[in-house]
Amino acid sequence: MMRNKLFILLFLCACSGTHDYIGxxxxxxxxxxSPLGEEKAPDEDPLIRFDAFDCTTFxxxxxxxxxxxxxxxxxxxxxxxxxxxxxxxxxxxxLNNNNLENVSRLYAPVSxxxxxxxxxxxxxxxxxxxxxxxKQTVDIEYxxxxxxxxxxxxxxxxxxxxxxxxxxxxxxxxxxxxxxxGFLLPGNVLRxxxxxxxxxxxxxxxxxxxxxxxxxxxxxxxxxxxx
Numbered sequence: 001m002m003r004n005k006l007f008i009l010l011f012l013c014a015c016s017g018t019h020d021y022i023g024x025x026x027x028x029x030x031x032x033x034s035p036l037g038e039e040k041a042p043d044e045d046p047l048i049r050f051d052a053f054d055c056t057t058f059x060x061x062x063x064x065x066x067x068x069x070x071x072x073x074x075x076x077x078x079x080x081x082x083x084x085x086x087x088x089x090x091x092x093x094x095l096n097n098n099n100l101e102n103v104s105r106l107y108a109p110v111s112x113x114x115x116x117x118x119x120x121x122x123x124x125x126x127x128x129x130x131x132x133x134x135k136q137t138v139d140i141e142y143x144x145x146x147x148x149x150x151x152x153x154x155x156x157x158x159x160x161x162x163x164x165x166x167x168x169x170x171x172x173x174x175x176x177x178x179x180x181x182g183f184l185l186p187g188n189v190l191r192x193x194x195x196x197x198x199x200x201x202x203x204x205x206x207x208x209x210x211x212x213x214x215x216x217x218x219x220x221x222x223x224x225x226x227x
Contacts, residue, residue: 022156022183023062023191023200029053031198036075038083042127047072047081055181056090058193058200059158062183074098084123084131090160090178092117092136095224100158102141104223107151110141113162113219115177118169125173140177144220145213150206151184151223158224159184159205166217184223 032052037043048068053061064070073079076086077097087093095102104110119133142162161180168176182192190205212218 022185023058025066026050026053026058026062026200027191027202029193029200031193031195031200033195038081038086042129043083053193053200055193055195056094059181059183084129088122089117089119089174089176090181091115091138091140091176092119100224100226102222103157103225104141104143104221107223108143108147108149110147111144111220113140113142113164113177114138115140115165116175118174121173123173140222142220142222145209145218148209148220150188153184153186155225156186157184158182159190160222160224161212162219162222164217164219178222179218 029050030052031054033054034043034057035045035049035052035054036047036057037045039046048061048066048071050061050066060071060074064074069079072081074087076082077093078085087097094100114137116135116137118135120131120135123129123131123133140160140162142160159182160178162177163179165175165177168174180192180195182190184205185191185202188205190203190208191200192203193200194203209221
């Protein structure tokens with residue numbers, strides 16, 4: 001049911017004939033790191049809010065169309081609200097539990113970023129929580145920046161920005177591949193919650209990519225759609 005609702009939402013948005021559909025109401029809202037939680041320790045932030053976002057909560061809230069029940073089904077495995085049950089990692093949790101499809105290969109030649117998520121180590125290092133999670137290794141298809149040319153789309157896609165993981169193990173206790181996300185909209189528009197500009201904004205996708213390419217650890221993008 002959730003998959004059908006998300007598909008209908010994106011389909012209706014696409015049929016409006018403009019890129020002013022998904023997440024438009026949140027434009028210029030401030031960027032706040034990790035603004036959502038379970039309303040209790042270890043994360044006492046609210047389940048939903050509309051006044052501030054980070055890149056992931058912006059995408060999630062826009063997909064849920066501002067509905068807290070839909071949002072909880074996106075943010076938690078099987079919609080069961082618990083910190084340890086949250087889809088913390090895009091690579092191993094969020095993509096799988098939301099039945100999303102990586103369609104990068106439809107737009108350009110792809111490479112593979114193999115990433116190993118160590119949730120047990122991450123929880124211990126950042127939250128001092130002991131939990132029995134096994135390491136998970138997944139392969140993510142992505143379009144290297146050198147293979148990326150203009151992408152012509154008719155419906156919005158989720159865009160993930162892929163990193164080589166340099167420094168993350170030491171800093172947060174796990175490898176990490178996805179370091180940013182937003183919506184790629186028709187008209188070559190990236191709509192995202194920008195840490196640099198501290199707000200939800202629209203920007204030219206090509207110009208944004210050119211800036212990211214300046215850092216050698218930024219590898220490319222993955223394009224994702226709702227099945």
